[in-house]
Amino acid sequence: MRKAWIHALVLVSVAGLTACSPGGGGPTPSPSATSASTSATATPSPDTETTVPAPSPPPSSAPATSLPGKGNAELAIMVKPSESEPALNYTLVCKDGAPADESSHPSAAAACTALKDNPAVLSPAPRSTDQACTQQYGGPQQATVTGIVDDSPVDVSFARRDGCEIGLWNAAKDVIGSAGGVS
Numbered sequence: 001m002r003k004a005w006i007h008a009l010v011l012v013s014v015a016g017l018t019a020c021s022p023g024g025g026g027p028t029p030s031p032s033a034t035s036a037s038t039s040a041t042a043t044p045s046p047d048t049e050t051t052v053p054a055p056s057p058p059p060s061s062a063p064a065t066s067l068p069g070k071g072n073a074e075l076a077i078m079v080k081p082s083e084s085e086p087a088l089n090y091t092l093v094c095k096d097g098a099p100a101d102e103s104s105h106p107s108a109a110a111a112c113t114a115l116k117d118n119p120a121v122l123s124p125a126p127r128s129t130d131q132a133c134t135q136q137y138g139g140p141q142q143a144t145v146t147g148i149v150d151d152s153p154v155d156v157s158f159a160r161r162d163g164c165e166i167g168l169w170n171a172a173k174d175v176i177g178s179a180g181g182v183s
Contacts, residue, residue, distance in 0.1 A: 010168040016130025022127050071116030075147035075154065077105065079177060090148075090177055114174035115149055121172045122154045127164060134163030143169070143176045 073094040080087045092108060093100040097116035099108030114121065122145055138160030146155045158169045158176060169176065 002154075021160045028140070031069070067118075069116055069119030069150045071095070071112060072151070073112070073115050073119075075091065075145055075149070075175070077175070077177060078144045080140075080142045088177075092175070107174065108176045111177070114172075119149045119152070122149055122156050122175065123152070124156065124168050124171075131164065133165075136163050137161065138166040141169070143172075145172075145175065 071094055073092060075092040076086050077090040077092060079090070090105040091103055092105040092111050093103050094108075094112035094115060096114050099105070099112050105111050141160050143158040144156070145158075148154060158172060159165050160169055
């Protein structure tokens, strides 16, 4: 009995796939019949299969995350390498993508360039509740970045507790700095 059900299920699946294939598994219309039917109507119905691709959607009004910025920033960066080590504090001031004299960041030029190339690196999207992340531990390091980038407020924290957080840390590593035992 079980074999009969499995056999029937396979047959139904194959029949369903055939029905979904172009032409529905039936005879394929000749090119002349197809061109005659498409030239007879100016706009095909929404259910008609065509060989012309659909038009591109209009450009999104949402900002792209990789657009370059102005390169202006005033940031306070705190990196805590571990629970037992003291926090390291940096100031990063960038003007037009170049570090200002008051910056105390260990790699200020790289950080300012990273912010000019992608200011959204300090504005990660909120993590979705159904987002799957690898369960790997990247270390005890934590960082907090506060301030302003291109006239937008920044208040973001980074950690290395799972694959998603490690990815965000790595994306912002030039801004976070090389401190904390992570390169």
